[in-house]
Amino acid sequence: MTFPPNFAEQGSLFFGADYNPEQWPEEVWPQDIALMQDAGINLVTVGVFSWAQLEPEEGRWNFGWLDRILDLLHDGGIRVDLATPTASPPPWLGHRYPGSLPQDADGRTLWYGSRNQFNPSSSAYRRAAASVTEALARRYGSHPAVAMWHVGNELGQVSFDDETAHAFRGWLQKRHGSLEELNAAWGTAFWSQRYSSWEEILPPRRAPYIGNPAQALDFKRFTSDELLSLYRLQRDIIRRHDPEKPVTTNLMGFFPGADYFSLAPETDVVANDWYTDPADPGSRELGALTHDLCRGLGSGRPWLLLESATSAVNWRSHNVPKAPGALRIDALSAVARGADGICFFQFRQSAAGAERFHSAVVPLAGADTRVYRETAALGKSLRALAPVTGTGVPASVAILFDWDSWWAAEESARPSERLRVMDQMLSFYRPLLRHGIAVEVVHPGSDLSRFALVLAPNLFLLRAAHAEALEEYAAAGGAFLAGPFTGVADENARLATGRFPALLRRCLGVSGEEWVPLAKPAAVAFASPAAPAGTAYFWAEDLRLDGARALACFSSGPLAGKPALTHHPYGSGQAWYVGADLDDAALSAVVMDAVAAAGITSVFSGGLPDDVEAVHRGQWLFLLNHGGVRRSVRAPAAGTDLLTGHRAGPDLELEPYGAVVLELSGSARNNVNDETIRTTHEIH
Ligand code: GAL
Numbered sequence: 001m002t003f004p005p006n007f008a009e010q011g012s013l014f015f016g017a018d019y020n021p022e023q024w025p026e027e028v029w030p031q032d033i034a035l036m037q038d039a040g041i042n043l044v045t046v047g048v049f050s051w052a053q054l055e056p057e058e059g060r061w062n063f064g065w066l067d068r069i070l071d072l073l074h075d076g077g078i079r080v081d082l083a084t085p086t087a088s089p090p091p092w093l094g095h096r097y098p099g100s101l102p103q104d105a106d107g108r109t110l111w112y113g114s115r116n117q118f119n120p121s122s123s124a125y126r127r128a129a130a131s132v133t134e135a136l137a138r139r140y141g142s143h144p145a146v147a148m149w150h151v152g153n154e155l156g157q158v159s160f161d162d163e164t165a166h167a168f169r170g171w172l173q174k175r176h177g178s179l180e181e182l183n184a185a186w187g188t189a190f191w192s193q194r195y196s197s198w199e200e201i202l203p204p205r206r207a208p209y210i211g212n213p214a215q216a217l218d219f220k221r222f223t224s225d226e227l228l229s230l231y232r233l234q235r236d237i238i239r240r241h242d243p244e245k246p247v248t249t250n251l252m253g254f255f256p257g258a259d260y261f262s263l264a265p266e267t268d269v270v271a272n273d274w275y276t277d278p279a280d281p282g283s284r285e286l287g288a289l290t291h292d293l294c295r296g297l298g299s300g301r302p303w304l305l306l307e308s309a310t311s312a313v314n315w316r317s318h319n320v321p322k323a324p325g326a327l328r329i330d331a332l333s334a335v336a337r338g339a340d341g342i343c344f345f346q347f348r349q350s351a352a353g354a355e356r357f358h359s360a361v362v363p364l365a366g367a368d369t370r371v372y373r374e375t376a377a378l379g380k381s382l383r384a385l386a387p388v389t390g391t392g393v394p395a396s397v398a399i400l401f402d403w404d405s406w407w408a409a410e411e412s413a414r415p416s417e418r419l420r421v422m423d424q425m426l427s428f429y430r431p432l433l434r435h436g437i438a439v440e441v442v443h444p445g446s447d448l449s450r451f452a453l454v455l456a457p458n459l460f461l462l463r464a465a466h467a468e469a470l471e472e473y474a475a476a477g478g479a480f481l482a483g484p485f486t487g488v489a490d491e492n493a494r495l496a497t498g499r500f501p502a503l504l505r506r507c508l509g510v511s512g513e514e515w516v517p518l519a520k521p522a523a524v525a526f527a528s529p530a531a532p533a534g535t536a537y538f539w540a541e542d543l544r545l546d547g548a549r550a551l552a553c554f555s556s557g558p559l560a561g562k563p564a565l566t567h568h569p570y571g572s573g574q575a576w577y578v579g580a581d582l583d584d585a586a587l588s589a590v591v592m593d594a595v596a597a598a599g600i601t602s603v604f605s606g607g608l609p610d611d612v613e614a615v616h617r618g619q620w621l622f623l624l625n626h627g628g629v630r631r632s633v634r635a636p637a638a639g640t641d642l643l644t645g646h647r648a649g650p651d652l653e654l655e656p657y658g659a660v661v662l663e664l665s666g667s668a669r670n671n672v673n674d675e676t677i678r679t680t681h682e683i684h
Contacts, residue, residue, distance in 0.1 A: 028348075048085060053066075080147060099125075119164060148245055155263070186218075190212075221404065221407075270301070275307075278322045397453045432591065463491050512543045534552060545566065550563035625656065630655055639662035643660065
């Protein structure tokens with residue numbers, strides 16, 4: 001199944017919301033549909049939290065209401081993304097089958113009365129989830145309203161109970177083969193942790209002191225696999241009744257609870273939930289990086305923003321609404337970065353329940369509101385953007401990310417808790433974002449040959465095969481930039497012996513002997529007089545040059561005089577190593593030097609104005625102003641603005657939260673996309 005089989009005919013972007021009609025009397029439904037039509041909504045996710053309505057008692061079904069709303073939606077021309085309701089089992093399940101409820105690491109049961117109260121390894125839960133999925137898929141498998149299937153919601157549960165322990169042991173047997181191998185992989189010679197029978201092995205429950213990092217890592221992998229198998233269980237049932245339509249589940253971007261590089265390929269379209277934090281100006285950077293991950297998860301294919309907020313959420317401690325205009329700009333940023341659909345949580349604001357203060361398309365105040373009007377205006381913009389549907393966002397820079405490595409890197413009892421994978425990811429990403437250079441976030445095991453530059457901001461855990469691939473990539477002419485604390489551990493979180501980073505030493509031409517978290521910031525001096533003076537705030541590494549050249553050295557602190565940044569020609573390519581947490585300006589200089597050395601040219605080489613985002617998608621250049629101040633920007637050429645149909649540029653004034661989507665002519669496009677075109681031709 002490839003996405004979008006039936007969607008392609010639509011020839012427009014998807015636009016919609018979660019729709020929970022069961023929270024409202026049926027008289028409201030026709031009004032809802034009229035408002036959807038008015039706003040240009042063409043897709044709604046239905047049934048995500050409807051299990052108790054569909055199966056009020058075990059085995060007693062109540063589909064009448066869903067029949068009626070699906071028919072109404074169909075008559076109204078609104079397509080349905082029909083969800084299996086398995087994220088929130090009804091109280092009867094937990095009451096009758098306590099094993100279906102999860103337990104935390106302290107052995108405490110997490111009860112019903114909220115949502116997500118299921119244990120992914122529970123046989124009672126799996127039986128019930130399969131049964132409701134079966135009933136739903138059988139009944140609606142060929143319903144004309146259904147355009148897509150949505151499994152569960154944000155799969156991410158974890159449990160430490162006995163049934164999970166049993167399943168964990170089975171998983172470990174498959175992974176390690178024998179107890180001897182497990183003991184070796186987990187390093188159980190340490191602290192007398194040797195296991196003498198499988199029955200002794202437990203999930204990493206609360207223990208008196210620091211736990212075993214390899215056990216913790218395996219448990220995270222196991223939990224991720226359990227969630228994947230829950231997805232497959234439901235997907236396969238759906239497939240039996242509806243072999244045609246796409247099946248997906250909504251991911252949560254950089255969510256630590258599941259390895260999306262395993263889960264995403266099992267979906268027909270990558271679908272993600274992203275909630276900008278209007279109170280945090282840096283939030284849009286994480287948003288952009290997350291969107292670039294969505295493309296990486298789907299091998300560059302278009303994806304869906306399946307949930308976002310029209311205004312405020314209610315689950316942060318202080319929930320600032322979106323500024324007027326931000327709703328559209330947030331959505332356009334996702335479209336620019338490859339989304340073929342924009343959906344909100346949710347259509348009509350709930351009056352009751354835990355999310356009653358969460359914004360929606362139709363607020364409690366009704367449709368005569370700023371938020372509804374802005375949503376409808378977005379619907380209009382998305383209709384104008386229909387031509388971008390299905391097009392790609394060519395990227396010449398890859399940023400490597402690996403859930404295994406993230407998990408392993410952030411176990412407790414490490415040199416410094418201040419070094420965090422996501423902070424490093426953003427630090428290396430920011431300069432690229434500010435220069436309008438497209439990035440795809442990919443797994444270290446993916447084919448890197450299509451990229452001119454590969455960044456590994458913090459790849460703590462590095463498999464031998466991936467290290468070899470990186471070496472080969474550089475040797476074959478690629479540019480590879482590695483950040484601090486990369487290549488430290490193997491796949492069992494065991495630290496490599498010898499100077500670090502053991503598997504990358506040859507390629508990087510540098511090696512280290514001690515990680516040096518800093519008591520206070522240290523100055524970093526660049527060899528090039530043009531470079532800024534740098535600072536390492538909390539992290540340094542005691543490095544020795546083994547063939548590389550030092551581009552910058554510490555000039556104060558415990559490592560004064562020693563290299564902080566190195567460059568090494570390798571084969572027909574080159575490699576850099578950054579052994580410090582450099583400040584923004586210094587790191588930006590490093591990343592942009594690597595960009596230039598990789599032959600990547602940006603039309604915004606001087607940097608973009610503050611708040612402005614620039615992305616090429618297909619033949620269009622999206623220029624988006626995320627701030628409340630008007631900004632001037634110079635595009636590479638004039639073109640037609642797809643949003644207005646008017647000629648615009650090359651000098652543009654972007655209004656506060658304003659947007660221009662310029663269609664570039666062939667020659668302007670070639671200039672702009674220099675960076676992307678060269679990758680495949682010149683690297684190999
Ligand atoms: C998502 C979730 C939705 C809703 C939303 C509120 O994480 O999937 O069901 O709770 O958050 O922002």
